Amino acid sequence: MxxxxxxxxxxxxxxxxxxxxxxxxxxxxxxxxxxxxxxxxxxxxxxxxxxxxxxxxxxxxxxxxxxxxxxxxxxxxxxxxxxxxxxxxxxxxxxxxxxxxxxxxxxxxxxxPLLLQMGLPAIDLFPRKLWTHVIAQEARRSSASDMMYPDPAGFEPLRQAIAAYLASSRGIACDWRQVLVTNGFQGGLDLALRILLRRGDRAWIEDPCFPPVRAALELAHARLVAVPIDSDGMQVGEGIRQARRARLAVVTPSHQSPLGVSLSLPRRMELLRWANQANAYVIEDDYDSEFRFVGRPLPALKSLDRGQRVIYSGTFSKTLFPGLRLGYLVLPDCLLDNFIAVTAGHGSGLNPFAQRVVAGFMAEGHFARHLKRMRKLYAARRAALAAALTAEFGERIGIELQPGGMHLLLRFMSRAQDTKVAQLARADGFGAEPLSSRCVRNDCGQGLLVGFTNAAEADAPAIARRLRRAIEPVTERRTRAD
CATH class of the missing domain: 1.10.10.10 (Winged helix-like DNA-binding domain superfamily/Winged helix DNA-binding domain)
Structure with a gap:
């Protein structure tokens, strides 16, 4: 039949x-x-x-x-x-x-890409034709000098373009020579930890956190100081109480990963005072601050740094695409020579031609126009998905809508374990992640983290319906049991 x-x-x-x-x-x-x-x-x-x-x-x-x-x-x-x-x-x-x-x-x-996968830009709407044009243009411009060993700090025009972009969009006044191009965020973080940390040094980490940060600190044999997060961001006073003499802190002040809150101005100033007094460094992971849907993007923590204690980390993985594996650090003057020397000694593994293409993409204004388009698109996709989820689940979920970012946090009204919910969702092709897996030592509750950047507005109802059907064996049963 x-x-x-x-x-x-x-x-x-x-x-x-x-x-x-x-x-x-x-x-x-x-x-x-x-x-x-x-x-x-x-x-x-x-x-x-x-x-x-x-x-x-x-x-x-x-x-x-x-x-x-x-x-x-x-x-x-x-x-x-x-x-x-x-x-x-x-x-x-x-x-x-x-x-x-x-x-x-x-x-x-x-x-x-999985449905609602975290951490991905809108792959479906990346301007591939324009990108290919810039690639061809840079290939025609290549010369014999481009075949020499590259500058370990990165392609100079790209560093200049990054410095100009940060000055206009993030309020960071830096010389282009302070910019170091890295192998993505992870490559920059690993480099910083190799230089700044010794075995057994204490390091502040947000709780909950971005898992690769925790993994990198543990690999560096640091002693983790889990600092809880509330509505004003990292509780700096608690970090000082636990480990005043910590060597460094890794923070996401503009859009905390994964809760999405912003570090308040009083706490930013408190964090900078602590770093100056403790002779410590703050690594600012500014991973998706470009995508803020309420008001203007917040100034970077680095823009307030008068004592040269902040290492600013940015990435093209969220603004362009992760396959580039390109990020960058803005370093205090006193650290620059050491970082470049270590990079040169270990070999950066960066693709010089990819750096040239990104530099050309930025210099011709394509990067700024692409970000403007993505902000508008993400705002619409976020609103459509949130509305569809609300229509499908009703009062059974709460959606925490923060002013910016690339993901949503869903809180279920039932007592369903988020790990089981995420397991069912992943079995049906979703890239959802459980909030509890991001916790270090403090309980941050149960929730489901979902990306919205690759969910087209027209598809939002179908995606929400499919998610409900995928996870209802856990969420529906728990609701009825209550």
């Missing part, structure tokens, strides 16, 4: 997120694993299903190929594509079906 697509293929998201072929593959695989499709059941033909779903035949063919490659379906000349008769106990596969499966037909190492 041929199985019709009906609800099995409902709510497919047609822009951003997971490719349609992958979504079809996941839906059919889960239906087979749950017993909705039984061994011997016939699937619609590629032509029929493509017509019913108004998509290209190649998309359906790719989904069927993935299913066949993993043994879920077989093709018989007369019967067409059927669920493999060898899956006699398909329901027994249900636990495994709840886990994401990587198709062997996809080249290894190539990742597609």
């Amino acid at each position: 041929m199985k019709r697509p009906n609800r099995l293929t409902a709510d497919l998201v047609r822009s951003g997120g997971m490719p349609l072929s992958r979504q079809l593959y996941e839906r059919f695989r889960r239906a087979i694993a749950s017993g909705q499709l039984r061994p011997g059941d016939r699937l619609p033909s590629i032509r029929v299903l493509a017509a019913e779903l108004a998509m290209a035949r190649g998309t359906v063919d790719a989904a069927y190929a993935m299913l066949a490659g993993e043994g879920y379906v077989v093709t018989r000349s007369q019967a067409g594509t059927i669920v493999s008769p060898e899956l006699r106990d398909a329901a027994a596969l249900d636990d495994d079906a709840m886990r994401p499966v990587r198709s062997s037909s996809r080249p290894s190492g190539r990742a597609e």
Whole structure:
């Protein structure tokens, strides 16, 4: 008997997120694993299903190929594509079906964005044509000197462009020579910790925090001082009480990761006073401050730094795309020579041509226009997703809307554990993350972190509906139990 697509293929998201072929593959695989499709059941033909779903035949063919490659379906000349008769106990596969499966037909190492994935800019609307034009332009300009060993501090025109951008957008008055181009945020952080920390030194970390920061500090053998976060940001006084003589602090003052709050001005001044008195350094991770939807972006902590205690860290991963692996540090004068020497000694591994392309992209004004466009787009996508989630979940969730950022924090009214909620969401192709996994020592509550940058406005209702269906085995059961 041929199985019709009906609800099995409902709510497919047609822009951003997971490719349609992958979504079809996941839906059919889960239906087979749950017993909705039984061994011997016939699937619609590629032509029929493509017509019913108004998509290209190649998309359906790719989904069927993935299913066949993993043994879920077989093709018989007369019967067409059927669920493999060898899956006699398909329901027994249900636990495994709840886990994401990587198709062997996809080249290894190539990742597609998950639905509501954290930390990604709008990949679907990046100006690829314009970017390709700048690449071609820089290639034509290349000369023999570009084949020499690169400056370990980074391509000079890029450093100049970054300094000019920070002066106008973040209030940071610095000489371009203070700018050091790094291998993304992580490369800059690892470099700073290698130079500033000795084994056993104490370091302040926000609680909750950005997990790679914690991992880097632990790898550097620092003793973590978990400083709790409230509505005014890091509780600086608590950090001083725990470890007045700490060597450094890593903070996200403009948009705390992951709670989204901003460090208040009194606490910014308190943090700078502590750093001056303790002869400590503050690493300011300014990862997504460009995307503020209420008022103007807040000035950077570095703009208030008169004692040269702040190391400012920025990245192009959120403003352009993460595949660039380019970030930068703005360093106090007293640290610059040491950082450049260590970078030169270890080899930065940076791509000189990529730096030239970014420099050209900025110099021609494309970067500023791209950010302006993304701010408008993200504001609309955030509003659409928040409205869709509210319509779908009602009073069962609370959505914490901060003035800026690239993600939402969902708080569930039930007592469902966020780790289980996130596990169910991820099994259905979502990139959601549990808030509790970001905690160091203090309890920051239960919640689900979801990105909105790759969720098109038109897709928001379908995404919200799909999320509700994915997690309702936990959230609905808990609500009824209450």
